[in-house]
Amino acid sequence: MTAAYSSSKHSATGVSPFYAMFGVGPLDFQTTSWSQQWPVVMLADHMLRVSEMVLQSSRRAAAAAKRWYDSKVVDLHLNENSRVMVFAPGETKASGRKLLDHWSGP
Numbered sequence: 001m002t003a004a005y006s007s008s009k010h011s012a013t014g015v016s017p018f019y020a021m022f023g024v025g026p027l028d029f030q031t032t033s034w035s036q037q038w039p040v041v042m043l044a045d046h047m048l049r050v051s052e053m054v055l056q057s058s059r060r061a062a063a064a065a066k067r068w069y070d071s072k073v074v075d076l077h078l079n080e081n082s083r084v085m086v087f088a089p090g091e092t093k094a095s096g097r098k099l100l101d102h103w104s105g106p
Helices: 002-007 017-022 026-031 040-072
Strands: none
Touching: 002 017, 017 040
């Protein structure tokens, strides 16, 4: 299960967690001789590009989520004497009153 999650592409980052951590896919990692194919300088440069790509993708996903959330928010204007319902859960498990209505007000 963990291997399936680590190798699947994440919608916010655009890459799999395994790729974000190591810079290659899990199959490439198993079949590649790292010491021959990726010198340390090239690997460091590649990982820097991957981290920048992941950061940009995460920021785009966060901005999209904010736009979606902001489109659903309703702006309420309350005055000092507005009548409102108040949510006050209190201690329900200790008192054994699980079905108690926690809202109070007008």
